[in-house]
Amino acid sequence: EVAVRKKRTEVDPAEMEDFDREMKAMMQESLESRKQELRVRPATINMMIPMNIFEGGHRESESGEETLDEEPDGGGSKVRVKVLVKKGNKQQTKQMYIPGECSLVQGVKEKEAAEMEE
Amino acid sequence: EETEDGYEDEKGGFVEHACRYCGIHNPACVVRCNIPSCRKWFCNSRGNTSGSHIVNHLVRAKHKEVCLHKDSPLGETILECYNCGCRNVFLLGFISAKTDNVVVLLCREPCLSVNALKDMNWDLSQWCPLIDDRCFLPWLVKVPSEQEQLRARQISAQQINKVEELWKTNPDASLEDLEKPGVDDEPMSVAIKYEDAYQYQNVFAPLIKLEADYDKMMKESQSKDNLTVRWDVGLNKKRIAYFVFPKEDNELRLVAGDELRLRYPGDSTHPAWQSVGHVIKLTAQEEVALELRASQGVPVDLSHGFSVDFVWKSTSFDRMQSAMKTFAVDETSVSGYIYHHLLGHEVEHQVVRNPLPRRFGAPGLPELNASQVLAVKSVLQKPVSLIQGPPGTGKTVTSAAIVYHMAKQGQGQVLVCAPSNVAVDQLAEKMSATGLKVVRLCAKSREAISSPVEHLTLHYQVRHLDNTDKSELHKLQLLKDEQGELSSGDEKKYKALKRATEREILQSADVLCCTCVGAGDPRLSNFRFRQVLIDESTQSTEPECLIPLVLGVKQVVLVGDHCQLGPVIMCKKAARAGLAQSLFERLVLLGVKPFRLQVQYRMHPSLSEFPSNCFYEGTLQNGVTINERQMTGIDFPWPVPNHPMFFYVQMGQEEISASGTSYLNRTEASNVEKLVTTFLRSGVVPSQIGVITPYEGQRAYIVNYMSRNGALRQQLYKEIEVASVDSFQGREKDYIILSCVRSNEHQGIGFLNDPRRLNVALTRARYGIVILGNPKVLSKQPLWNSLLTHYKEHECLVEGPLNNLKQSMVQFQKPKKMYN
Ligand SMILES: [Zn+2]
Ligand SMILES: [Zn+2]
Ligand SMILES: [Zn+2]
Numbered sequence: 056e057v058a059v060r061k062k063r064t065e066v067d068p069a070e071m072e073d074f075d076r077e078m079k080a081m082m083q084e085s086l087e088s089r090k091q092e093l094r095v096r097p098a099t100i101n102m103m104i105p106m107n108i109f110e111g112g113h114r115e116s117e118s119g120e121e122t123l124d125e126e127p128d129g130g131g132s133k134v135r136v137k138v139l140v141k142k143g144n145k146q147q148t149k150q151m152y153i154p155g156e157c158s159l160v161q162g163v164k165e166k167e168a169a170e171m172e173e
Numbered sequence: 174e175e176t177e178d179g180y181e182d183e184k185g186g187f188v189e190h191a192c193r194y195c196g197i198h199n200p201a202c203v204v205r206c207n208i209p210s211c212r213k214w215f216c217n218s219r220g221n222t223s224g225s226h227i228v229n230h231l232v233r234a235k236h237k238e239v240c241l242h243k244d245s246p247l248g249e250t251i252l253e254c255y256n257c258g259c260r261n262v263f264l265l266g267f268i269s270a271k272t273d274n275v276v277v278l279l280c281r282e283p284c285l286s287v288n289a290l291k292d293m294n295w296d297l298s299q300w301c302p303l304i305d306d307r308c309f310l311p312w313l314v315k316v317p318s319e320q321e322q323l324r325a326r327q328i329s330a331q332q333i334n335k336v337e338e339l340w341k342t343n344p345d346a347s348l349e350d351l352e353k354p355g356v357d358d359e360p361m362s363v364a365i366k367y368e369d370a371y372q373y374q375n376v377f378a379p380l381i382k383l384e385a386d387y388d389k390m391m392k393e394s395q396s397k398d399n400l401t402v403r404w405d406v407g408l409n410k411k412r413i414a415y416f417v418f419p420k421e422d423n424e425l426r427l428v429a430g431d432e433l434r435l436r437y438p439g440d441s442t443h444p445a446w447q448s449v450g451h452v453i454k455l456t457a458q459e460e461v462a463l464e465l466r467a468s469q470g471v472p473v474d475l476s477h478g479f480s481v482d483f484v485w486k487s488t489s490f491d492r493m494q495s496a497m498k499t500f501a502v503d504e505t506s507v508s509g510y511i512y513h514h515l516l517g518h519e520v521e522h523q524v525v526r527n528p529l530p531r532r533f534g535a536p537g538l539p540e541l542n543a544s545q546v547l548a549v550k551s552v553l554q555k556p557v558s559l560i561q562g563p564p565g566t567g568k569t570v571t572s573a574a575i576v577y578h579m580a581k582q583g584q585g586q587v588l589v590c591a592p593s594n595v596a597v598d599q600l601a602e603k604m605s606a607t608g609l610k611v612v613r614l615c616a617k618s619r620e621a622i623s624s625p626v627e628h629l630t631l632h633y634q635v636r637h638l639d640n641t642d643k644s645e646l647h648k649l650q651l652l653k654d655e656q657g658e659l660s661s662g663d664e665k666k667y668k669a670l671k672r673a674t675e676r677e678i679l680q681s682a683d684v685l686c687c688t689c690v691g692a693g694d695p696r697l698s699n700f701r702f703r704q705v706l707i708d709e710s711t712q713s714t715e716p717e718c719l720i721p722l723v724l725g726v727k728q729v730v731l732v733g734d735h736c737q738l739g740p741v742i743m744c745k746k747a748a749r750a751g752l753a754q755s756l757f758e759r760l761v762l763l764g765v766k767p768f769r770l771q772v773q774y775r776m777h778p779s780l781s782e783f784p785s786n787c788f789y790e791g792t793l794q795n796g797v798t799i800n801e802r803q804m805t806g807i808d809f810p811w812p813v814p815n816h817p818m819f820f821y822v823q824m825g826q827e828e829i830s831a832s833g834t835s836y837l838n839r840t841e842a843s844n845v846e847k848l849v850t851t852f853l854r855s856g857v858v859p860s861q862i863g864v865i866t867p868y869e870g871q872r873a874y875i876v877n878y879m880s881r882n883g884a885l886r887q888q889l890y891k892e893i894e895v896a897s898v899d900s901f902q903g904r905e906k907d908y909i910i911l912s913c914v915r916s917n918e919h920q921g922i923g924f925l926n927d928p929r930r931l932n933v934a935l936t937r938a939r940y941g942i943v944i945l946g947n948p949k950v951l952s953k954q955p956l957w958n959s960l961l962t963h964y965k966e967h968e969c970l971v972e973g974p975l976n977n978l979k980q981s982m983v984q985f986q987k988p989k990k991m992y993n
Binding site: 057058059066067070071074075077078081082085086089090093134135136137138139140141148149150151152153154157158159160161 | 219221222223224228229231232233235237246247248250255258259261263264267268269274275276277278280281282283299301307312313320323330331508509510512513518519520521523
């Protein structure tokens, strides 16, 4: 609606450097503290994907409902994914769109392509 | 503050989930810091920094947890590792299932590195960190659009660091607190351009606060004791108290609509009593008519010993502050184009694509001249325009024609404002003449004040709506008028009915008009106006001008004349910082060329010559002829009959007035009386004459002197208006006498130094002008020097008795450096 002519202010390199240093320090500190904790309490894994997701998954792809359907709009294709979250102790999924070029969906895409070949 | 009718008077709320750095509040773009002591929201835009705002905050504050907005795709969710519940966003990232489109958040340490995962269906090769390139994953938390970012507060890395530092000791501090000047600091000065509306607000808010504080202090110190009151009852059965409010030599003038508290201290036979009321009238004898709110227990049998205080209201200042806030936080308050334009950003030229009418005049208005037609035409095609209307060039007619065509474009209702009630009334009358449905909205405190356009006012229309459905409201109104008040149930019903009727009438109008401050009336808060015209805009401060604009404006027309007087600012500090500069003027400084109306219909051509050359680059043309400005049957001793003007040389001394704060000049005053008498004798009537003097001391002295020493009937002199330059702005008289007062070789000429004031003083007269002053003193100032030279060249610089005026040979002084 409105075109504003405005030179983008350049980011001050000193600020950038300072910021990066702080951020790295935080990452480092986060990792270290996690490792400390783990010595005390080792991790266990309970990462089962709820079966109903698979069941309702691309096996029903004939209906065109739950497959990797891509959104055409908004420049660049988008892929619908399910985000697995825990609400209390219950597993839940939420739908979300992520860009087709995101590395997360590359693996699945390749696999699908391979299946198509077969 | 709640008004009488239960409307909220404050609007424009703060959005809770707005980014605390930049104000962006699109739910898809913000996350909340989840540290209990913090809980602030930040957006995912980088602005002018290397990291996004949320990442900046987390790093600078050393906070590590966030929560998504409830309207985001994942809903209100604290981001945490699916497996272990770790909430440290610097460790979190997404992985996807090997065979399916399922993704999950997992922490890097330890969950991602646990071997057990490898056996499951998860693809560990593609771990996608939540924070990448100093920014949250843009598909989880959207990056605001370029448009949104440009309209947001432009915060710098330094400011971020500073405010983060401040939050460590004061978590509720705002960015404004960073800029707040100390108590004794000079306030920040106004600029021509602003980074964003927050910076704009940072500059203006303290100035408005200063002015408000000063106004409050001054008005509340205006207590007067030992007043004598005379009682009356108004048509609406309300009590009216009449009394003289002695005006000392200071800046405060009472105006209709002011609120005063009348008190009686009590005595042996009467209890103490007080009531507030509104000034509904100021009589020519400087008597105040105060309509009291309470009608019971008024001690009407008493007349002496009353006191009165000023009840200061912050409403107008509150509305300015609120408008600036709305301008900053509400992106629908004004169009994107206007937002950037007002802040001085470079915006691509925009054309308004509304169909142009075939004729630019409007029914019921005088035929437009060529420059008026061009003005109307150019305005209709531009989103922002300035119209400069020099004295007498018909800017009200032009404004009315513009509004007429805007209203016919079908863009919704047009809002028309001006800083003063007088100007709003004039416009309302003209616009109504075109056949448009005009509603004039008055402040509640002014409803009892008579107005030339009463039939257009909302309160009048509510009372006189000819509709049987409204009979219930009418019945209640009659009851209320009779009894003074209603039962609480009836009062409730009455208010609801009244509100509904008001809304209905407002909605049915083509044009709404009110003062700039009136546009902040809660009764308009649900209205949107795409097209707004502000007349006399050069007489209002920027924040005042903003009030009518933030109701959704897409096309704005500012009418005014920056070569005449600007807004009156009482607080010197605020004035020095630039509060007196109008938005119109700033836009001119930004390169917006005002469209100038060029034909004047007021002044005798001899009177317009100097102002045209001096203030308008000689562009002012005369729409009236010498013959049309020759009063038949008036025999006045003009030195040059074809030039009804002269500079009457005065050598009398100036004196400090009794109050010690103003000046007077006795010789000039006595010559003013002689001039007035000569005018009256020659057949001019008192209402045709205006006496202008810049000093209150001289004003009071002249009024007094004329009524005591006038050669004719006292009453005639009482009817002559004697006032300051400022109070003559926007008006005209057939004959003007200007008494300059200052006559001191060693001091300045005070008020007269302002070229805009001189312009106003010189352009009030239609038929003739007489200036009284000391050329020796005035000629030091370059502008006055050229005025004196102009009069001298026309043989109009004279001295001696009025019946024997002779050209003066007084020597001028060399003017000091040029006034720009
Ligand atoms: Zn925080
Ligand atoms: Zn932000
Ligand atoms: Zn974990």
